[in-house]
Amino acid sequence: MAVSNKPIIWLLFAAGGTFAAFVTPVLIFITGLALPSGLLPAEALAYDRVLAVAQTQIGKLVLFAVVFLPVWHAAHRLRITAHDFGIRADAFVKYICYGLAATATVISAIALFSI
Amino acid sequence: MSNRIVELEILRYNPETDEEPKFQTFSVPCAEDWVVLDAINYIKDELDRTLSYRWSCHMAVCGSCGMMINGEPMLSCKSFLRDLPDRIRVEPLTNFPIERDLVVVMDDFMDKLDSVKPFLIPREEKTVDEGEFLQTPAQLSKFKQYTLCINCTLCYAACPQYAHNEGFVGPAALALAHRYNLDSRDVGRSARADVVASNAGIWECSFVGACSEVCPHGVDPAAAIQQTKIASSVDYFRDMLIPGRRS
Amino acid sequence: MSRRPYIRPVSKVSWWLSQPRYIRYMAREASCIFIGAYSGVLVVGLIRLSQGAAAWGAFLETLQSPVSIAFHLFALAFALYHTTTWFNVTPKAMPLQFGQTPVPGGAIIGAHYLGWILVSGLILFLVGV
Ligand code: FES
Numbered sequence: 001m002a003v004s005n006k007p008i009i010w011l012l013f014a015a016g017g018t019f020a021a022f023v024t025p026v027l028i029f030i031t032g033l034a035l036p037s038g039l040l041p042a043e044a045l046a047y048d049r050v051l052a053v054a055q056t057q058i059g060k061l062v063l064f065a066v067v068f069l070p071v072w073h074a075a076h077r078l079r080i081t082a083h084d085f086g087i088r089a090d091a092f093v094k095y096i097c098y099g100l101a102a103t104a105t106v107i108s109a110i111a112l113f114s115i
Numbered sequence: 116m117s118n119r120i121v122e123l124e125i126l127r128y129n130p131e132t133d134e135e136p137k138f139q140t141f142s143v144p145c146a147e148d149w150v151v152l153d154a155i156n157y158i159k160d161e162l163d164r165t166l167s168y169r170w171s172c173h174m175a176v177c178g179s180c181g182m183m184i185n186g187e188p189m190l191s192c193k194s195f196l197r198d199l200p201d202r203i204r205v206e207p208l209t210n211f212p213i214e215r216d217l218v219v220v221m222d223d224f225m226d227k228l229d230s231v232k233p234f235l236i237p238r239e240e241k242t243v244d245e246g247e248f249l250q251t252p253a254q255l256s257k258f259k260q261y262t263l264c265i266n267c268t269l270c271y272a273a274c275p276q277y278a279h280n281e282g283f284v285g286p287a288a289l290a291l292a293h294r295y296n297l298d299s300r301d302v303g304r305s306a307r308a309d310v311v312a313s314n315a316g317i318w319e320c321s322f323v324g325a326c327s328e329v330c331p332h333g334v335d336p337a338a339a340i341q342q343t344k345i346a347s348s349v350d351y352f353r354d355m356l357i358p359g360r361r362s
Numbered sequence: 363m364s365r366r367p368y369i370r371p372v373s374k375v376s377w378w379l380s381q382p383r384y385i386r387y388m389a390r391e392a393s394c395i396f397i398g399a400y401s402g403v404l405v406v407g408l409i410r411l412s413q414g415a416a417a418w419g420a421f422l423e424t425l426q427s428p429v430s431i432a433f434h435l436f437a438l439a440f441a442l443y444h445t446t447t448w449f450n451v452t453p454k455a456m457p458l459q460f461g462q463t464p465v466p467g468g469a470i471i472g473a474h475y476l477g478w479i480l481v482s483g484l485i486l487f488l489v490g491v
Contacts, residue, residue, distance in 0.1 A: 001309050001311050001313035001314075001316075002309065002313060003309065003312045003313060003347075003351065003480070004312060004314045004316070004318050005351070006318040007344075007347065007348035007351040007352065008351075010348060011346060011348055012320070012411075016416065017448055018448065019248060020397050020441070020444060020445075020448075021444060021445040021448040021449060021474075021478070022445075022476055022477065022478055022481050022482075023481060023482075023485065024400065024441045024444070024445075025395060025438060025441045025442050025482070026481070026482040026485050026486060027400075027404075027485070028400055028437050028438045028441055029438060030433070030486070030489055031403065031407075031425055032378065032425065032430065032431060032433070032434020032438065033262055033431070033434060033435075033438070034424040034438065034491055035422065035425055035426065036425065036430070037474055039491060040489065040490070040491055041453050041490060043490075044489050044490040044491070045422060045489070047411075047414075047415040047418045047419065048398075048415075050411060050418070051411065051418075054381050054408075054411060057425055063408065066404065067401055067404045067408065068401075070398075070400075070401050071398060071401040071405075072189050073394065073397060074394040074395070074397045074398030074401060075398065077391055077393075078394050078395065078398060079393035079466050080321050081388075081391040081392065081394060081395075082277070083279070084279075084321070084378065084388065084391060085375060085489075086373075086374035086375035088374070098199065100398075104401060104405050106472075107408075107409065107454065108404075108405050108408050111408040111409045111411070111412040112408060112412075114412045115411060115413050124413065128368050130364060130365060130366035130367070130368070131364060131366075133368075134472075135368060136368060136370075141396055176395045178388035186380070186381065209370065209372075210372075212367035212368060212369045213367060213368040213369075213370070214365070215369055217489070220367045252462055253461050253462040256459070257459065275377055275378065275384060278372050278377065279372070279374065279377070321391070323383075323384070324383075324387070324451070325381075325384070325387075327454075328383060331396050334456060337451075337454060338453075338454035338455070338457070341451070341454055342454075342455060342456075342457070344455075345455065345456070
């Protein structure tokens with residue numbers, strides 16, 4: 001047997017899981033409940049305001065982390081969950097899960113870069 | 116002797132005559148302070164001498180009497196009848212092949228236990244005359260809980276990843292590897308890594324946590340495995356950044 | 363005496379229905395579907411933001427549709443389950459010990475919840491709730 005290279009993906013999984021644990025609930029609350037219910041003032045997520053945040057270096061970095069870390073967490077966990085549900089085509093599942101995560105990472109990087 | 120009658124449904128399998136295992140029910144008059152093992156011993160002594168099962172110490176030390184009791188992996192000598200209903204289903208530990216009746220085949224576990232080198236690998240050997248390797252209480256407390264493992268394999272019976280991934284080294288063996296890795300007198304961590312940090316080692320674990328819940332001695336294999344994942348990841352990146360550190 | 367070990371069949375697909383602890387585990391794992399899907403929502407948000415004011419406005423509009431709200435409600439439930447299950451095992455993955463005294467698990471978990479409340483509060487404050 002040989003030492004596995006899983007630490008690479010596992011570190012992303014663990015960091016993403018931690019990130020998701022801390023920030024995802026409040027973000028869902030904001031975009032999914034506070035905004036539609038009017039709890040959040042309309043100008044809070046106004047275009048100019050959000051754009052201003054996304055135009056700063058630190059803003060870009062934070063937004064990127066918020067999007068891409070939980071994606072890798074979800075992708076890795078989904079791969080394992082597929083196995084837990086009896087799907088044994090791991091080689092295929094792996095490409096789908098990590099492929100989606102990589103796509104989301106690249107797209108969000110490009111979107112942020114172009115802002 | 117109280118008058119309580121307990122119905123024991125025992126999964127029987129005779130490799131010489133049976134195609135597959137089937138349940139057989141025994142009515143056992145039992146005393147207030149009996150454990151499931153006492154009821155099984157009663158069956159063996161009074162009702163059916165052909166019943167096969169393992170036990171030795173009757174005090175949760177030898178680790179040989181593990182069984183599924185109403186679907187839960189437990190030591191039958193530590194499962195009091197007063198905590199159980201009047202109908203009790205007893206099966207051999209899941210995730211192991213059945214040798215006969217309640218006796219399972221342990222070979223796979225034994226091989227895996229052996230593969231993690233669960234013994235002290237000191238920096239240099241010492242003869243008895245040279246004295247002992249010293250250790251402070253603080254150093255001992257780092258791994259003491261993991262020394263309590265009695266190899267009863269209840270954790271293997273509880274672990275779905277062991278059930279569904281043939282090569283998985285499994286909870287108890289990985290916890291014991293961690294126990295020696297944490298020992299201040301031991302330098303075997305990299306020697307164990309080939310198995311422990313392989314795909315069939317810690318990385319097959321998805322942290323279900325059932326192993327720790329069923330352990331009769333409060334050992335926490337799930338914790339040991341997560342800690343090993345972190346330590347192995349640190350090793351991995353350090354080895355990558357500092358080439359030649361590990362050949 | 364012939365050996366003929368019997369291997370009991372286990373379902374690859376439905377094994378987890380056999381015990382409540384496995385069902386809880388699968389619920390925890392299923393949270394990743396919602397974490398992943400919500401990340402998808404955020405990716406779309408970033409794309410829309412990069413496309414200008416009108417696109418961003420339409421994105422905010424979509425977020426207020428009933429379908430979106432229903433999705434967010436499920437996602438919030440699973441995200442909270444993810445948070446609790448993640449925090450509750452932190453003492454196992456990262457135990458702390460000073461000399462001979464281990465830091466009680468409850469303190470490590472509590473510190474995470476405290477941090478979570480602070481971070482959530484900070485984000486709400488910054489957004490302007
Ligand atoms: S008989 Fe020894 S542990 Fe039960």
